[in-house]
Amino acid sequence: MNAKGKSLENSTRQANKILRRNRILNIAKHLIASEGLEAFTLSQLADKAGVSVPTIHNLFGKKSDIYQELIAELVIALQGVMSKPMFGDPVESAKFFAQSIVSMYTDNEDFYRAAYMAGNQEGIFDDRKSKDGFVQQSIKIAERCCVAALKEGFLLGNIGTSTLTRQLYQCHRLGRQDWVYAHIDLNEYYHQVLEGMLMVYATDATPECHKRLAKELKRLNSQ
Amino acid sequence: MNAKGKSLENSTRQANKILRRNRILNIAKHLIASEGLEAFTLSQLADKAGVSVPTIHNLFGKKSDIYQELIAELVIALQGVMSKPMFGDPVESAKFFAQSIVSMYTDNEDFYRAAYMAGNQEGIFDDRKSKDGFVQQSIKIAERCCVAALKEGFLLGNIGTSTLTRQLYQCHRLGRQDWVYAHIDLNEYYHQVLEGMLMVYATDATPECHKRLAKELKRLNSQ
DNA sequence: ATTAAATTTTACTTATCGACAAATTTTACT
DNA sequence: AGTAAAATTTGTCGATAAGTAAAATTTAAT
Structure with missing residues (x-):
C-alpha cells in the first residue's frame, strides 16, 4: 500500500x-x-x-446534524424559487407564485415537509435566530411584488405597502404550517395560499383589478 | 367512626x-x-x-389527564367569549373582537397559552377530531359578523361570505399560534389580529367603509 | 390523645433515548 | 489472493421518562 x-x-x-x-x-x-x-x-x-x-x-x-443537513438542502432549494421572475399584475403574480411553490413541493413532498419541521425545531424561521434573514428575504420579495403592482397601476396606494407585504407573507406562512403539519394536502395548500394572496391584493386594488380578483376568487371556490 | x-x-x-x-x-x-x-x-x-x-x-x-383538564377549562372560558355582542360595522367589530380576546388572555396568560398548547397536542383544533366543532363554532361567529356587515351596508357582496369568513378565522388563528408559541407578545398579537381582520373586511368594503378601514390601518401602524 | 382513613412517599419497574469505544467484518486496491 | 484501511456492529453506558405497589406518614374526626 x-x-x-x-x-x-x-x-x-x-x-x-x-x-x-x-x-x-x-x-x-x-x-x-x-x-x-x-x-x-x-x-x-x-x-x-x-x-x-x-x-x-x-x-x-449527532441527531441534530441530520436536521442541519435537511435545513441546508432546503435553503438551497428556496434560493432557487426566490430568483423567479415577477409579475406586476396581482392575479398573475399570485397564481404564478403559488404554483411555483406548489410544484416545487410536489417534486419531493417528504423532503420539504421534513426540512420545514427541522427548520422550525432549530429555530431557522424565527426572525431573531435566522442568520440568513430568511424571513426578511421572503418579505422583500413580497414587497417587490406590491411595489410593482402599485407602479403598474393595479393598486391604489390606500393601504400601506408594509401592511400589504406583511399580510402576503402571513397567508403564505399559515398555509405552509398547515401543510407541513399534515392538516391539509398540497391541493388545499394551493387553494389557501392563492385565496389569501388574492384577498390581500383586493384590499387595495383598483376597481378594474378588484373585479378580476373577485372573479378569480369566485372561480377558485367553485371548483 | x-x-x-x-x-x-x-x-x-x-x-x-x-x-x-x-x-x-x-x-x-x-x-x-x-x-x-x-x-x-x-x-x-x-x-x-x-x-x-x-x-x-x-x-x-396520567400526564394527558392534566392536558385534558386544561382543555376543559379552556372550553368553558371560550364559551364565555363566544357569547359576546356583535357589531355590524367592520371597524367596531374587529376592534371589539380583538380587544375582547386580548383582555381575556391577559387575565391569565400562562393558563391560556398552556391550554392552547395542550389543545393542539390533543388535536382539539383539528376539524376532524373536534367533537364540539370548536372550529366550526368560531367560523359561525365570523360568518354572522360578515352577514351583519353586509346587511347593514358596510360590505358590497362582491366577495363570497364563505371566503370572508374563512379569512377572518385564518388571521385570528395565525396570530394565536404565534402568541402561544412565544414568537410574539399580546400587544403584537392584538396588532396582528386586528390588522388581519381589518384587511379582510377591506376586500369587500363600500368606498366609505374602506376609507375608514384604511384610516384605522394607518393609525394602527403609526403607533 | 386516639384512631382509622386518606395521602404521600420510598423504592422499584419498564422502557427508550442518544452516544461511545472496542472489536469485528467488509471493502477495495495491489 | 492478500492486505491494510475503512466501515459496521456488538456491547455498554448514563440519563430520563411514565407509571405502580406497598410502606410510611399525615390528617381530621371522635
Missing part, C-alpha cells in the same frame, strides 16, 4: 459513503414526514435502513 | 384536595407556558410543587 493507493481507495469509498448517506437520508425524510419530528428516533431510522444505530452516528454525527 | 363521621371527614379532605390540585395545576400552567409542552415532565412538576411524582399521579392521573 502506497500513498497513491490510499488516495484512490479513499475516493471510491467516499463515493460509496455518499450513496449510503443519501439512501439513509431519504429514509429519514420519509420517516419524519410521515411520523413527525417527535416520533423520529435514530433507532427507528437505523431499523428501517437495516443498519445499526452507531452507523447512523458514523455517517451523520 | 360512623357513617356520618366518614362523610364529614371526606368533605373536608376533598376540599383540601381541590386546593392542592389547584396549587399544583397553577404551577403546571406556568411551567408549560414558560418552557413549552415538550420540556414539561411530571418529575419537573413534582419538583417545582415540592411533592413527589406519585402524588401528581394520585391527584391528576
Whole structure:
C-alpha cells in the first residue's frame, strides 16, 4: 500500500459513503414526514435502513446534524424559487407564485415537509435566530411584488405597502404550517395560499383589478 | 367512626384536595407556558410543587389527564367569549373582537397559552377530531359578523361570505399560534389580529367603509 | 390523645433515548 | 489472493421518562 493507493481507495469509498448517506437520508425524510419530528428516533431510522444505530452516528454525527443537513438542502432549494421572475399584475403574480411553490413541493413532498419541521425545531424561521434573514428575504420579495403592482397601476396606494407585504407573507406562512403539519394536502395548500394572496391584493386594488380578483376568487371556490 | 363521621371527614379532605390540585395545576400552567409542552415532565412538576411524582399521579392521573383538564377549562372560558355582542360595522367589530380576546388572555396568560398548547397536542383544533366543532363554532361567529356587515351596508357582496369568513378565522388563528408559541407578545398579537381582520373586511368594503378601514390601518401602524 | 382513613412517599419497574469505544467484518486496491 | 484501511456492529453506558405497589406518614374526626 502506497500513498497513491490510499488516495484512490479513499475516493471510491467516499463515493460509496455518499450513496449510503443519501439512501439513509431519504429514509429519514420519509420517516419524519410521515411520523413527525417527535416520533423520529435514530433507532427507528437505523431499523428501517437495516443498519445499526452507531452507523447512523458514523455517517451523520449527532441527531441534530441530520436536521442541519435537511435545513441546508432546503435553503438551497428556496434560493432557487426566490430568483423567479415577477409579475406586476396581482392575479398573475399570485397564481404564478403559488404554483411555483406548489410544484416545487410536489417534486419531493417528504423532503420539504421534513426540512420545514427541522427548520422550525432549530429555530431557522424565527426572525431573531435566522442568520440568513430568511424571513426578511421572503418579505422583500413580497414587497417587490406590491411595489410593482402599485407602479403598474393595479393598486391604489390606500393601504400601506408594509401592511400589504406583511399580510402576503402571513397567508403564505399559515398555509405552509398547515401543510407541513399534515392538516391539509398540497391541493388545499394551493387553494389557501392563492385565496389569501388574492384577498390581500383586493384590499387595495383598483376597481378594474378588484373585479378580476373577485372573479378569480369566485372561480377558485367553485371548483 | 360512623357513617356520618366518614362523610364529614371526606368533605373536608376533598376540599383540601381541590386546593392542592389547584396549587399544583397553577404551577403546571406556568411551567408549560414558560418552557413549552415538550420540556414539561411530571418529575419537573413534582419538583417545582415540592411533592413527589406519585402524588401528581394520585391527584391528576396520567400526564394527558392534566392536558385534558386544561382543555376543559379552556372550553368553558371560550364559551364565555363566544357569547359576546356583535357589531355590524367592520371597524367596531374587529376592534371589539380583538380587544375582547386580548383582555381575556391577559387575565391569565400562562393558563391560556398552556391550554392552547395542550389543545393542539390533543388535536382539539383539528376539524376532524373536534367533537364540539370548536372550529366550526368560531367560523359561525365570523360568518354572522360578515352577514351583519353586509346587511347593514358596510360590505358590497362582491366577495363570497364563505371566503370572508374563512379569512377572518385564518388571521385570528395565525396570530394565536404565534402568541402561544412565544414568537410574539399580546400587544403584537392584538396588532396582528386586528390588522388581519381589518384587511379582510377591506376586500369587500363600500368606498366609505374602506376609507375608514384604511384610516384605522394607518393609525394602527403609526403607533 | 386516639384512631382509622386518606395521602404521600420510598423504592422499584419498564422502557427508550442518544452516544461511545472496542472489536469485528467488509471493502477495495495491489 | 492478500492486505491494510475503512466501515459496521456488538456491547455498554448514563440519563430520563411514565407509571405502580406497598410502606410510611399525615390528617381530621371522635
